[in-house]
Amino acid sequence: MAGVVGWGQFPPAPGTAPPVVAPEPGVVEQQAVQETPTFTAGVSMVRVDAQVVEGRRVVGELTKDDFEVFDQGAARPVEYFGREAEPLHLVLLLDVSGSMKKLLEQMAAASKQALGQLRAEDTVAVIAFGRTSVTKLEFSRDKGDAAAAVGAARFEKEVGAGTLLNPAIVEAAKYMREKAAGQPGRRALLVFTDNDSVNYQAPDREALEALLAADTVLSAIVPAGAKAPDAKRSAFANPDFSAADVFKLARESGGEVLEAGKGEALGEMVERIRTRYSLHYRAPEGGAAGFRRIEVRLSAGARARWKKAEVRARAGYVAR
Numbered sequence: 489m490a491g492v493v494g495w496g497q498f499p500p501a502p503g504t505a506p507p508v509v510a511p512e513p514g515v516v517e518q519q520a521v522q523e524t525p526t527f528t529a530g531v532s533m534v535r536v537d538a539q540v541v542e543g544r545r546v547v548g549e550l551t552k553d554d555f556e557v558f559d560q561g562a563a564r565p566v567e568y569f570g571r572e573a574e575p576l577h578l579v580l581l582l583d584v585s586g587s588m589k590k591l592l593e594q595m596a597a598a599s600k601q602a603l604g605q606l607r608a609e610d611t612v613a614v615i616a617f618g619r620t621s622v623t624k625l626e627f628s629r630d631k632g633d634a635a636a637a638v639g640a641a642r643f644e645k646e647v648g649a650g651t652l653l654n655p656a657i658v659e660a661a662k663y664m665r666e667k668a669a670g671q672p673g674r675r676a677l678l679v680f681t682d683n684d685s686v687n688y689q690a691p692d693r694e695a696l697e698a699l700l701a702a703d704t705v706l707s708a709i710v711p712a713g714a715k716a717p718d719a720k721r722s723a724f725a726n727p728d729f730s731a732a733d734v735f736k737l738a739r740e741s742g743g744e745v746l747e748a749g750k751g752e753a754l755g756e757m758v759e760r761i762r763t764r765y766s767l768h769y770r771a772p773e774g775g776a777a778g779f780r781r782i783e784v785r786l787s788a789g790a791r792a793r794w795k796k797a798e799v800r801a802r803a804g805y806v807a808r
Contacts, residue, residue, distance in 0.1 A: 532773075533567075534559070537674055537705045537742055538765045538784050538801040542794055548763040554790035557769050558783040568768035575673035576610040576762060577627065579704075580634070581660045582641045583681035584616045585651045591711050592642045595680055595754050599635040602755035605762060606631055615663065616641040617656035619648030627667050651685035653732040654695040657706065661698035668702075675704040676743075676761045683714045685732040692736060699741045700805065707743035707761060708734045709753050742802040777808050 536557065540547040552569035582592060603612060612634035614625040622644060625637035657679070664675050677699070699706055717731035738745050744760070746753045767784065784801045786794065 532771050533768050534771050534782070534805060535703050536767045536769075536782060536784060536801050537676075537703075538767060538799055539742070539744070539760065539763075540765070540786070540794070540797050540799050542797045546760050546763050547794055547797055550765065550786075550790060552767075554787050555765070555767055556785045556787055557767055558781075558785070559769070559772055560775070560780050561783075562772065564769040564772070566767050566769055568766070570674070570766040571763065572607070574766055575671075576606065577613075577664065577668045577671065577673055577675045578606070578610065578758075578761065579613045579615060579660050579664055579677045580638060581656060581677060581679045582614065582616045582638065583651055583653070583656075583679070583685075584618055584641055584644050584647060585649075585682075585685075587682050587684060588680065588711075589642070591680060591682070591709075591748050592638075594748060595709070596635075596639040596642060598752070598754045599638040600632065602758045603631040603634050605755065605758050607762075610762075613663065613667070614638055614641060615656070615660050616644040617647055617652070617659075618644075619650040619652055620646075621656050621659045622646055623663065651681070651732070652687055652690065653679075653681060653683070653685050653734060654687040654690035654692065654730070657695040657737065658690070658698040661695075661702040661704055664704050665702040674764060674766050675702060676764075677704050677706045678757060678761065679706060679708040679734055680710075681708060681732070681734055682711050683708075683716070683732050683734045687730045687732060691730055692733060692740075695737055696740055699737070700802070704741070705743045705761075705764070705802075706734075706738050706741045707757060708738050708745045709748050709757055710734065710745060712747045712749065714747070740802070742800055744800065771807065775807055779804055780807050 540550060552566055555566060557564050557566055608629060611627040611629055612631065613627045614634060614637035615621055615623050624641045625634060628634060660677055668675055716733050716735040735745050746757055781804045782802065784799050786797055786799060
């Protein structure tokens, strides 16, 4: 359906099953949301990063007039629109557990060419994680340094054994929020992981709140065959422990997950992140506190040109 927002799929009514949607070729299937995320927004301007795709193809020729934004069903004028004219702040978050060795080797080999697609003013930071996180490269415009940091991260030993995905995402989002504070531009977090870990007392809600606070969209590259956790099994698990679910985190922040394939995924993902749209609108004055739904649609004219297009964006925020 054209104009469907990224994580706008709220939990189905009790006793009903979520719809089954066939995944796009090469894009890992992302399962239905199991809980309603809670976010906070303390500013009057609401920023939404949006991606428009038709099948596997990214639609990159749209303008401000091609979009419509609704807050709680009420149309809001887009006051700022940007895309490639805006600098991009990109954090690469690398799972350096032993099971990720092959994927990281592929990404290291592809990183120089893939990051070379970025513009001179775009910045890249590299963070490695296991049980803890360590920054391998602070934000830098030098794409060669970024590629070298990806290669060096494979040998990182100080992060400890194990893989804690959600705490690493929280730390990366905080890094983005602090280091990119006051700087214009879009913000993206790209995670490399096999999604094979368990988080201790670190629920998805915490990671999603951190992403929203940092105005950051999360996307991921995973090995072939990586899957989201079994929802039925998770329902009976110890509540202090939660299975990693980068699929859900990507979906609900408006991002996407690609399988690594033969290494070409990094270049493709960088291109897809680089061509996302940034839309800003003013939150309604006097609106009620609590969750407010955002819907991003294509205008009638744009839908006529792109009949099968899908819009991916976050679906709401919590106003206080």
